Each structure stands twice: as structure tokens, then as C-alpha cells.
Amino acid sequence: MRDGRIVRKIKRLLWLARVPRFLHRFGPKKYAFWRHALALLLKQELRLSYRRVAALLRGLGFKVPTYSALAKMSMRLPLRLWQWLLRVAAGQPLFRVGAMDGTYFSLTNPSYHYLHRIDGKMPRVPVKATVLVDARSKRVMSLRVRVRPRRDFVDTEYLLRHAYRFPCVLVADADYDVERVYAFAKHHGLTAMVPRRKGTVKGINRKYMQRQFNERVYHQRANVEAVFSAIKRRSGSHVLARSARSQRAELHARYTTHNLKLTKKTRDFQQSRQASG
DSSP states (O other): OOHHHHHHHHHHHHHHHTOOOOOOOSSSOSSSSHHHHHHHHHHHHTHHHHHHHHHHHHHOOOOOOHHHHHHHHHHSSSHHHHHHHHHHOOOOOOOEEEEEEEEEEEEEEOOOHHHHTOOOOOOOOEEEEEEEEEEOOOOOOEEEESSSSOOOOGGGGHHHHHSSSSOSSHHHHHHHGOOOOOOOOOOOOOEEEEOTTTTTTOHHHHHHTTOOOHHHHHHHHHHHHHHHHHHHHHHHSBBBOSSSHHHHHHHHHHHHHHHHHHOOOOGOSSHHHHOOO
């Protein structure tokens, strides 16, 4: 059977990321890793369970592992591999303006109208995803998943260091109005455009960055909200996984799928393999 466009994208992604054909060293080499990746990414895109996505792919003529093997593979994949797949799937756009923000995913998906009518408790929101997005192409350049709530600015250095390069300008909301963020940006030659919070006037680096604030450039921050809206409308605003490792894998798969959907052609990866070498 001739490979479809989705299969070619996934194979191209794994080739650029230099992922071996089989991740296990011992045991029978029955299913190549691209078959696992195809099932795991489609599971997030179509909002299916492991059992249903395995049955769907078998019905379409694909040779895929069992649903239990897919669940074990999702647990086994290291976070470093998920981060690398996300980075390679984003390609290498110009990345002049980077937008940073965070959003939350609930563990359940209740009807808020029903909870309001019965005076029920609102569900706890423990899973947080903070992203760095290219404001022009809306591709996710780096991602940080936390299972406990934290301030957004805590992950600023982590997200910038895990992108393939620093943007020229960083735009973020007022939660990033911290001297620590301005100092890091100035040290690495970035311009941080963050609106000032009330009562924050101290800081040499803050005053330096506030003089370069441009309202027109700052409004490109809305693109990161558009990315959140697209992912939650397509894949839902809740996660099905319960362990921290599975939750990170699930959210990384969603954002990787988002980047792959923005890749119109395989050449849009822009020779990421040569750049990574």
C-alpha cells in the first residue's frame, strides 16, 4: 500500500530527528517505531483511546501494535525524545518574534453548566503547559509541562534554551514583568516586550526594556492564544493520562501534531537534520 501524506510526514520527522527504526535493542523487531508514532499522534488528533486507534488503523490496513503495547510505548518514551520531535517538527522558521504564555488542562471533562446547577465543585486544574511560539508561523518552538501550578515566568529560560535559536523579540503578558526575565533577555541580546504591572518600577533591566516597548509588536502575542485555542478545540481541554510521565507524553504529542499540520510539504522542515549536526 502506498504511504499517505501523514505517514510520509511522520517518517520524514523521525528521519530528521535521527530516531532509529527500532527503539528496543533486544527482542523481536516486529513493529518499526514509525508505526508507534503514527498511532500515538493520531490518538491525540482524533481524541481516541489506545484501543480505538489501534482498531481504526488495523481497519485501514496498517500493521500496528496492540493497544497495550502502544500504552507501554507512550510511558517508555523519554521526555528528551518528545522535546526533540517537537523541535524538529517546528522546522526552522525566521523566528523573529517569539510569543510566550501558559495554559491549563484539566484531568476531567465535566459540564460546567451541570456543575453550576447542582452546586458542584469546580475540577482542579493541575496540568500546565507553557509554550514558546513563533508569532509569524504559529509553530510551537518549545514546550514545558508541569503537573503543579507555577508562575509563568519560571519557565522563561527553559523555553528559550530549548528552542533551536533565540528570537529577536520576546513578547509576553504582564506575568513576565520580572527583573529576572529582563536580565536574561538583555544578557542574550533579546528585546523583551512585556507590559508593566502596577507597582513595579525598580530594576535597571526593566527600565531599559520598557523604553523599547512597541505596542504594535506586542500585540503579536495574541498568536500564542490562537495556538491554545486551536489545540483545545481539536484535541480537547483535558488530558486522559493520570501519571505525570503520561501527561507530558500526551501534551507533547498534541503540540507535535500541531506543528506537523502546519508543515505543508516535507521540504518545509528546512533541512533540520543538517542544522542539528
